[in-house]
Amino acid sequence: MRDFSQDHHWLSLNTATVRKQWSLDRIIDECARRGIRAISPWRDQVAAVGLESIARQLRDTGIALSGYCRGGFFPAADAAGRQEALLDNRRAIDEAKTLNAPCLVLVVGSLPGALSGQPHYTDISRARAEVHDGIAATLEYARQVNMPLAIEPLHPMQAAERACINTLEQALDLCDELDPPAPGEGAATAHEQSCDLGVALDIYHVWWDPKLAQQISRAGNNPKKNRLLAYHVCDWLTPTRDLLNDRGMMGDGVVELKKIRAWMEQAGYRGYSEVEIFSETNWWRRPGEEVLDTCIERHCRVV
Amino acid sequence: MRDFSQDHHWLSLNTATVRKQWSLDRIIDECARRGIRAISPWRDQVAAVGLESIARQLRDTGIALSGYCRGGFFPAADAAGRQEALLDNRRAIDEAKTLNAPCLVLVVGSLPGALSGQPHYTDISRARAEVHDGIAATLEYARQVNMPLAIEPLHPMQAAERACINTLEQALDLCDELDPPAPGEGAATAHEQSCDLGVALDIYHVWWDPKLAQQISRAGNNPKKNRLLAYHVCDWLTPTRDLLNDRGMMGDGVVELKKIRAWMEQAGYRGYSEVEIFSETNWWRRPGEEVLDTCIERHCRVV
Numbered sequence: 254m255r256d257f258s259q260d261h262h263w264l265s266l267n268t269a270t271v272r273k274q275w276s277l278d279r280i281i282d283e284c285a286r287r288g289i290r291a292i293s294p295w296r297d298q299v300a301a302v303g304l305e306s307i308a309r310q311l312r313d314t315g316i317a318l319s320g321y322c323r324g325g326f327f328p329a330a331d332a333a334g335r336q337e338a339l340l341d342n343r344r345a346i347d348e349a350k351t352l353n354a355p356c357l358v359l360v361v362g363s364l365p366g367a368l369s370g371q372p373h374y375t376d377i378s379r380a381r382a383e384v385h386d387g388i389a390a391t392l393e394y395a396r397q398v399n400m401p402l403a404i405e406p407l408h409p410m411q412a413a414e415r416a417c418i419n420t421l422e423q424a425l426d427l428c429d430e431l432d433p434p435a436p437g438e439g440a441a442t443a444h445e446q447s448c449d450l451g452v453a454l455d456i457y458h459v460w461w462d463p464k465l466a467q468q469i470s471r472a473g474n475n476p477k478k479n480r481l482l483a484y485h486v487c488d489w490l491t492p493t494r495d496l497l498n499d500r501g502m503m504g505d506g507v508v509e510l511k512k513i514r515a516w517m518e519q520a521g522y523r524g525y526s527e528v529e530i531f532s533e534t535n536w537w538r539r540p541g542e543e544v545l546d547t548c549i550e551r552h553c554r555v556v
Numbered sequence: 557m558r559d560f561s562q563d564h565h566w567l568s569l570n571t572a573t574v575r576k577q578w579s580l581d582r583i584i585d586e587c588a589r590r591g592i593r594a595i596s597p598w599r600d601q602v603a604a605v606g607l608e609s610i611a612r613q614l615r616d617t618g619i620a621l622s623g624y625c626r627g628g629f630f631p632a633a634d635a636a637g638r639q640e641a642l643l644d645n646r647r648a649i650d651e652a653k654t655l656n657a658p659c660l661v662l663v664v665g666s667l668p669g670a671l672s673g674q675p676h677y678t679d680i681s682r683a684r685a686e687v688h689d690g691i692a693a694t695l696e697y698a699r700q701v702n703m704p705l706a707i708e709p710l711h712p713m714q715a716a717e718r719a720c721i722n723t724l725e726q727a728l729d730l731c732d733e734l735d736p737p738a739p740g741e742g743a744a745t746a747h748e749q750s751c752d753l754g755v756a757l758d759i760y761h762v763w764w765d766p767k768l769a770q771q772i773s774r775a776g777n778n779p780k781k782n783r784l785l786a787y788h789v790c791d792w793l794t795p796t797r798d799l800l801n802d803r804g805m806m807g808d809g810v811v812e813l814k815k816i817r818a819w820m821e822q823a824g825y826r827g828y829s830e831v832e833i834f835s836e837t838n839w840w841r842r843p844g845e846e847v848l849d850t851c852i853e854r855h856c857r858v859v
Contacts, residue, residue, distance in 0.1 A: 364810055367794040375810040381766070410713040412764035413794045413810050423766045461715035463684070463726045491670040491716045496796055507667055507678040507716050 254511075254518045257526070257556055264552045265291035265319035266545070267485065267529030268298055274541035277302050278310060283545055285314040291525050293320040293483075296345060299352070308351050319525035320403060320453060320483045321345070321354035325416070326362035327387025328380040330373040334365065335383060342391045346400045355524075356403040356482045357395070358453045359388065363417040372413070380417045388450070389431050396449050403453035403482040404428065410496050411458075421459055421468040424452045428480055448478035454517070455485035455529065457500055460508045466516050473520025481522040486510060486556055487530045498533035502547060504555040514556065526556055557814075557821045560829070560859055567855045568594035568622035569848070570788065570832030571601055577844035580605045581613060586848055588617040594828050596623040596786075599648060602655070611654050622828035623706065623756060623786045624648070624657035628719070629665035630690025631683040633676040637668065638686060645694045649703045658827075659706040659785045660698070661756045662691065666720040675716070683720045691753070692734050699752050706756040706785040707731065713799050714761075724762055724771040727755045731783055751781035757820070758788035758832065760803055763811045769819050776823020784825040789813060789859055790833045801836035805850060807858040817859065829859055 257263060266289050268280050275283065277298040284292055299307050311318070324345040329335045342357075349357045361384045364372040374380075388402065395402050406424045407416035418424050432450035452472060459465055472480040488506030493499050503510055514526065528548045530536050536544050560566060569592055571583050578586065580601040587595055602610050614621070627648040632638045645660075652660045664687045667675040677683075691705065698705050709727045710719035721727050735753035755775060762768055775783040791809030796802050806813055817829065831851045833839050839847050 364794070367810065370794050372794060372810050375812055377764070377810075377812070408712060409764040410711065410796070410799070413792060413796075417764075419764055419766065461680070461712040461720075461722055463722065489716060491667070491673050491675060493713070493716075493799055496713070496799065507670065507675050507680075509678055509680070 254515050258553050261289065261549045261552050263526050264289055264549060265293055265525035265527040266548065267293045267322065267527050269295055269322070270528055270530045270536065270548065271541040271544050272298060273537040274544070277307060280541075281307070281310050281314055281316060283541060284316060287545055287549060289316070289545070289549070291317045291319040291527075293318060293322055293358070293527050293529070294352070295322045296348065299348065304348055304351055311352065318352055318354040319527045320356050320358045321349040321352060323358045323360050323405075324391065324402070325359040328362045328365050328383040328417075330365045335387065338362075338387060339390050342387070343394055346391070346395055346398060349400050350398055354400070356401040356451070356453070358403045358405050358483060360405055360407065361388070361416045361418050363415060364413055368414040377412065377417050384417060385427065385431070388427065392431060392450055401448060401482055402450050404450070405453040405455060406458055408458040420462055420464070421452065421454065421472065422464055425468060425472055425480060428452065434475065448475070448480055448482075451480035451482040453483035453485065454481065456508050456510065456513055457485070457487050457489060457529075460489055460513065465513070469516045469520050473522065479521045481517060481520060482524075483527060484514070484517055484522060484524060485527045485529045487528065495533060498531040500530045500532055502530060502536060503528070503551040510556050526552065528552065557818050561856050564592065564852045564855050566829050567592055567852060568596055568828035568830040569851065570596045570625070570830050572598055572625070573831055573833045573839065573851065574844040574847050575601060576840040577847070580610060583844075584610070584613050584617055584619055586844060587619060590848055590852060592619070592848070592852070594620045594622040594830075596621060596625055596661070596830050596832070597655070598625045599651065602651065607651055607654055614655060621655055621657040622830045623659050623661045624652040624655060626661045626663050626708075627694065627705070628662040631665045631668050631686040631720075633668045638690065641665075641690060642693050645690070646697050649694070649698055649701060652703050653701055657703070659704040659754070659756070661706050661708050661786060663708055663710065664691070664719045664721050666718060667716055671717045680715065680720050687720060688730065688734070691730065695734060695753055704751060704785055705753050707753070708756040708758060709761055711761040723765055723767070724755065724757065724775065725767055728771060728775055728783060731755065737778065751778070751783055751785075754783035754785040756786035756788065757784065759811050759813065759816055760788070760790050760792060760832075763792055763816065768816070772819045772823050776825065782824050784820060784823060785827075786830060787817070787820055787825060787827060788830045788832045790831065798836060801834040803833045803835055805833060805839060806831070806854040813859050829855065831855065
């Protein structure tokens with residue numbers, strides 16, 4: 254396992270972590286100042302500053318992306334809505350290309366309207382079918398422009414509103430269906446190649462899963478290519494007071510971060526460890542400088 | 557599928573649903589008045605009135621149990637704590653016998669101390685091993701006195717504090733390990749027999765699971781005996797504002813109640829449908845009469 258204790262070479266910052274404090278251009282400057290080598294920005298943060306401006310700033314500072322957040326939200330109330338979702342995902346892919354992202358992260362969506370408390374329908378299997386079709390359609394374009402798609406399984410507590418893909422096993426089943434191993438591609442080269450469709454593993458969403466170790470191993474030892482495209486860290490607090498925005502700083506909760514990272518690395522993952530903390534009542538209220546410094550310190554100590 | 561629309565013959569009341577309004581003796585009277593034929597009481601509610609008194613009242617009113625809540629919480633900080641948990645589970649079994657319960661529901665526990673925000677350790681696989689051993693030990697006594705144990709898989713959002721068994725598949729794997737099919741026992745008699753170790757399926761905890769239909773079928777078509785010992789209903793609200801006490805009344809959320817009940821019945825389940833609603837800001841604040849009347853009306857209409 255790589256030694257993270259001496260520096261923060263493999264730390265990436267998901268920029269939602271300080272979204273309440275700073276605009277994205279300031280975030281990039283603050284990362285550059287601290288030697289943070291990569292970020293994963295959100296589309297609305299990019300749009301607020303301007304895509305070309307952010308692309309230029311990234312080149313100037315030498316900061317890379319560990320992912321781009323996010324595509325997805327495929328299910329919709331009607332065909333027009335589903336078509337608009339596909340167009341929007343295409344735009345997200347184009348932005349990801351402009352920013353030279355290694356993958357577009359997909360939060361796939363679920364019951365249309367549920368996010369605003371007015372679900373258009375309640376058939377989650379229908380939502381799953383629409384996600385299947387949406388990813389299949391998006392994958393065609395993603396392949397043309399060579400932008401890998403990373404499905405992020407979301408915690409089951411977000412199954413109604415945000416994502417109907419809720420376990421790593423379920424995500425990998427979908428990957429195998431839509432991006433099957435080609436005959437003759439052997440495991441020998443698995444860790445050399447990225448793939449068209451893989452997963453973004455966020456420990457917040459999957460830490461509880463009794464099949465986590467088994468499925469991480471499956472993702473890495475895929476006969477086609479390594480499906481592990483991104484790795485996100487934070488922590489699960491006890492108690493957790495909110496279903497979305499009460500994530501903990503690494504070390505403040507119960508997730509066995511080193512154990513899970515060891516599973517990732519045994520499965521061939523060699524990418525960034527991306528810190529993503531949504532924290533309405535704690536970290537979003539602190540000075541951004543303190544948040545970044547704490548991320549770096551904890552990343553060295555507990556990740 | 558049984559027709560629930562004409563009466564509430566198969567409605568059971570989990571007495572936590574009106575725990576804030578009434579003591580258990582009053583709850584039993586209110587159920588008897590409405591022709592509710594079964595309840596599932598909690599140990600603290602029984603203790604507050606007195607075990608023998610409740611047993612007598614149940615006989616007098618002719619009200620049955622659909623389950624007894626609850627045993628479990630096996631993991632502990634040390635050996636003494638684990639031993640105390642075993643003794644407490646034995647007492648729970650004795651109470652369940654006194655009340656003529658068909659099963660003791662197990663909320664198995666997880667990281668010791670996490671419920672009070674001070675986890676003694678964070679190794680969830682260790683908690684799972686302690687749960688395995690705790691159920692194995694408890695099962696010996698349960699078999700002696702003929703009291704089936706029903707493992708309740710809890711929603712992954714409660715994995716740290718309340719239960720480290722979080723999917724039906726995981727629960728059934730444990731059942732198969734601790735209560736394996738005996739040679740020669742065929743599927744032909746599966747639906748005739750109950751079993752020593754099975755599951756309590758609460759839709760609140762499992763509705764999101766992409767493997768739910770498959771695993772319900774597995775539970776019913778077990779080569780030994782039907783593992784489906786209890787079925788709990790309520791609803792999942794969008795948004796959900798609390799990780800424990802924001803359950804919805806059937807029909808107010810996004811769970812496909814009729815679809816899941818159809819799976820249960822196809823798998824051979826013929827028992828009660830038990831209403832269990834923890835609702836800090838809504839149903840616990842309404843008059844108990846209104847809550848029970850609403851449960852009955854919704855049970856006929858949407859369950």
